[in-house]
Each structure stands twice: as structure tokens, then as C-alpha cells.
Amino acid sequence: MNTIEKLKWRYATKKFDKTKRLSETQLNTLKEAFNLTATSFGLQTITLVVITDEELRTALVPHSYHQKQVLEASHLLVICIKDDITSSDVIDYYDNIKNIRNTSELILKPYRDSLISTMDTMTIEERQNWSKNQAYIALGNLMTVCAIENIDACPMEGFVPYKYDEILQLKQKGLKSVLLLPVGYRAEDDMFAELKKVRKPISESVIEL
Numbered sequence: 001m002n003t004i005e006k007l008k009w010r011y012a013t014k015k016f017d018k019t020k021r022l023s024e025t026q027l028n029t030l031k032e033a034f035n036l037t038a039t040s041f042g043l044q045t046i047t048l049v050v051i052t053d054e055e056l057r058t059a060l061v062p063h064s065y066h067q068k069q070v071l072e073a074s075h076l077l078v079i080c081i082k083d084d085i086t087s088s089d090v091i092d093y094y095d096n097i098k099n100i101r102n103t104s105e106l107i108l109k110p111y112r113d114s115l116i117s118t119m120d121t122m123t124i125e126e127r128q129n130w131s132k133n134q135a136y137i138a139l140g141n142l143m144t145v146c147a148i149e150n151i152d153a154c155p156m157e158g159f160v161p162y163k164y165d166e167i168l169q170l171k172q173k174g175l176k177s178v179l180l181l182p183v184g185y186r187a188e189d190d191m192f193a194e195l196k197k198v199r200k201p202i203s204e205s206v207i208e209l
Contacts, residue, residue: 003148008197010147013154013182015190016072022184026151027075030183033145037138041115043093045085045131046138047175049078049168056167063163064180069154074184078164079138080175081131084124087116128176135178142181156180 001009022030027050034048051057057071064070082089094112097103119127139155146153157179164170164177186193199205 006147006150007144009150010143010153011192011195011197013073013152013184013186013190014069014192015187016069016074016152016182016184017187018072020074020185022074022151026149029149030077030142030145030151033142034138037134037141039134039137040130041093043085043089043115044134045082045089046135047080047082047173048138049080049170049175049177051076051078051168059167060159060164063160063167064156065158067156067158069156069182070159070180072184072187073154073182075182077142077181077183078168078177079135079179079181080170080177081128081135083128083171083174083176085119085127085131087119090116090119132178139179139181146183151183152186153181153183156182 031048031050035044037046039046051060052075054071057076060076061068061070070076090112094108098105098108122130143153143155145151159177159180161177165175168177170177
């Protein structure tokens with residue numbers, strides 16, 4: 001299949017085959033894809049939590065409005081944001097640039113100071129919302145990679161974040177959960193698999209100037 005055919009093949013999987021599991025290679029591809037996601041300034045204020053443990057996922061089902069994809073999928077991916085962005089996050093980022101690219105301090109300092117100043121002008125809520133925007137970019141990226149790799153997925157906002165944070169002990173890691181993506185293989189009897197996609201004509205969704 002070409003790229004468009006794979007995107008047509010993709011749908012929000014409602015029922016997963018509980019007997020099928022992603023390979024380590026497939027999981028590593030998703031981890032790499034997440035890490036390669038474009039983020040504003042390249043700051044990467046998002047983290048991916050990969051959950052395999054079934055007992056843990058069972059505990060999360062009631063806080064996912066009883067959506068069974070959380071448990072039945074091969075793995076549950078939880079996209080999280082930092083609970084706040086501090087100047088040390090910016091400093092660490094520019095130190096990483098210096099180490100990888102061997103860029104001089106003279107060049108990096110103005111950019112680092114400017115980004116620290118930008119973050120300082122925001123409230124905590126604004127910084128969190130800024131990070132959430134990056135999380136949605138990562139979700140879209142992962143969904144596209146899943147389609148290309150023939151991995152089924154179901155993007156989910158329907159869950160209780162503070163309960164996830166509590167069960168997964170995310171607060172201790174300085175994180176907050178914002179999005180879910182169960183991944184695996186569709187069940188043969190998932191009625192949604194064969195439904196035709198419903199989309200506007202391209203002429204209505206795209207404007208060419």
C-alpha cells in the first residue's frame with residue numbers, strides 16, 4: 001500500500017485482538033518516532049509512558065470511562081507533559097545542542113536567554129497548554145507511523161487524567177497525562193474496521209491560493 005492507502009486503512013480501533021502483541025522492533029519504532037516528533041523550539045517537554053502490564057491497565061479501565069481498548073490493546077501509550085517548564089529545562093536543552101553539534105557558547109547564549117525569558121513571561125497554565133500543543137503533534141505523528149507500520153491504534157482523550165497520574169505515580173516524575181494511544185491489532189469482529197471513511201471532499205477541506 002502507498003501512503004494514502006495506509007491512511008485510509010487506519011481507523012480508531014474500538015476492539016483489539018487480545019492475543020496479538022507488537023514485536024520489540026515495532027515498539028522501538030514507535031519510541032523512536034515519538035522522540036523524533038517536531039516540538040516547538042525542539043524543547044521536548046513531553047514524555048511517552050509505555051504500559052505493558054495488564055494488572056496496571058486493568059486498574060486504569062474504570063478511569064478511561066470503561067473503554068476496553070486500554071486493556072485489550074497490545075500496549076497502552078500515555079503521552080504526558082512536564083507539570084512545569086523551568087529555566088533548567090532550557091539550559092539542559094542547549095547543553096545537549098552544545099554536546100551534539102559542538103556549537104559555541106557565544107552562538108547559543110542569546111537563544112538560550114531569549115527562550116528562558118519567553119518561558120518566564122508565561123503562567124504555569126500557559127506553559128502547560130503550550131506543552132499540550134506539542135503532545136497533540138506527537139499523537140498525530142504516532143498515528144501516522146502506526147498506519148505506515150500496519151499497527152492499529154485508537155487516539156483517546158476520554159479518560160480521567162488525575163487518576164492516571166495517581167495510579168502511574170506521574171506526579172513524582174514531574175509529569176501530567178494528557179493523551180492516550182492504545183496500540184496493537186484490530187479484532188476480526190470489530191465492526192468499525194469495514195466502515196467507509198466519512199470525510200469532506202478535498203475541495204471543501206483544502207483551500208488553494
